[in-house]
Amino acid sequence: MTAEVLDALKPRPGGRYADGTIGGAGHAAILLAASSPTGWLFGCDRDGDAVEAARARLAEFAGRFEVRRGNFAELADWVPAAGCDGVLLDLGVSSWQLDSPERGFSFQHDGPLDMRMDTRQVRTAADLVNGASAGELAEIFRELGGVRDARRLAKAIEGARARQPLKTTRHLAELIEQSSPRHGKKTHPATKVFQALRIAVNDEIGSLKRGLGGAVKILKPGGRLAVITFHSLEDRVVKEFGREQARDYTFAGEVDVPELRQPRVPELRWVTRKAIRPGAAELAENPRSRSAQLRVMEKI
Numbered sequence: 001m002t003a004e005v006l007d008a009l010k011p012r013p014g015g016r017y018a019d020g021t022i023g024g025a026g027h028a029a030i031l032l033a034a035s036s037p038t039g040w041l042f043g044c045d046r047d048g049d050a051v052e053a054a055r056a057r058l059a060e061f062a063g064r065f066e067v068r069r070g071n072f073a074e075l076a077d078w079v080p081a082a083g084c085d086g087v088l089l090d091l092g093v094s095s096w097q098l099d100s101p102e103r104g105f106s107f108q109h110d111g112p113l114d115m116r117m118d119t120r121q122v123r124t125a126a127d128l129v130n131g132a133s134a135g136e137l138a139e140i141f142r143e144l145g146g147v148r149d150a151r152r153l154a155k156a157i158e159g160a161r162a163r164q165p166l167k168t169t170r171h172l173a174e175l176i177e178q179s180s181p182r183h184g185k186k187t188h189p190a191t192k193v194f195q196a197l198r199i200a201v202n203d204e205i206g207s208l209k210r211g212l213g214g215a216v217k218i219l220k221p222g223g224r225l226a227v228i229t230f231h232s233l234e235d236r237v238v239k240e241f242g243r244e245q246a247r248d249y250t251f252a253g254e255v256d257v258p259e260l261r262q263p264r265v266p267e268l269r270w271v272t273r274k275a276i277r278p279g280a281a282e283l284a285e286n287p288r289s290r291s292a293q294l295r296v297m298e299k300i
């Protein structure tokens with residue numbers, strides 16, 4: 001979504017940008033190149049290897065960026081308030097993480113059941129799979145992965161781990177396949193379960209909610225926030241956040257009762273009403289981008 005991100009953030013010389021998910025610095029390099037010679041970039045990633053790779057990738061822009069290891073939920077703790085013209089969050093895992101068996105993100109390779117984006121974090125996917133109750137697991141699978149037979153699967157895990165702890169991606173994937181046969185479906189039944197576990201292990205929804213709030217703080221008026229999501233759960237959080245921030249009133253409690261509305265100045269406006277999807281060329285080149293959606297908001 002490079003062209004779409006450039007179009008959304010419109011980098012220019014002297015502009016200041018933040019990339020909260022710097023990964024391999026593909027987008028960051030493009031933002032720095034497009035804002036040459038004086039644009040500045042703040043970048044972060046929870047993954048220490050990604051931070052190293054990003055610093056190396058950005059060496060040609062030395063003196064024009066600061067990259068730290070950390071959660072984008074904390075961007076506002078170190079990036080100056082109202083200091084940025086654009087903020088990018090490109091959510092989820094990188095291809096590099098997915099393709100590294102030792103990180104345990106993918107059932108396509110055998111590896112430890114890990115899934116931590118930040119390896120300083122204590123809790124791994126194995127801890128969750130072997131330690132959470134069947135009820136907790138079922139809720140994670142249902143809520144974060146949309147898994148239909150979540151309860152049956154959680155019970156199967158409970159039975160299997162009583163015999164032998166589940167330590168590897170292959171062991172878990174095989175158990176899921178036995179418990180939820182494909183019935184001719186193209187997608188492996190482990191896909192949604194692995195997604196749900198990854199989101200839970202990394203508290204991705206909690207980070208996203210906090211990160212969106214922080215992004216608004218570090219944006220200048222007129223600055224733009226671009227968020228790329230990869231599944232409907234994330235997209236819903238972004239959509240609801242944007243809607244709430246674009247409202248010219250607040251309401252107390254869960255329900256919006258028109259008589260109880262309090263007027264306020266909105267914080268954001270939508271730049272595009274609908275989510276932007278990758279074009280045909282990108283889809284052909286990178287099939288993993290098929291579920292990507294970009295939403296763009298502007299600080300008022």
Ligand SMILES: C[S@@+](CC[C@H](N)C(=O)[O-])C[C@H]1O[C@@H](n2cnc3c(N)ncnc32)[C@H](O)[C@@H]1O
Pocket residue numbers: 020021022023024025026027028044045046047050070071072073090091092093094095117207208
């Ligand atoms: C899709 S990749 C980003 C790729 C990057 N835009 C590029 O062009 O190379 C997502 C990255 O975000 C990181 N990440 C995910 N959630 C994060 C969070 N809450 N805080 C910081 N980094 C996060 C992951 O570790 C991963 O490296």
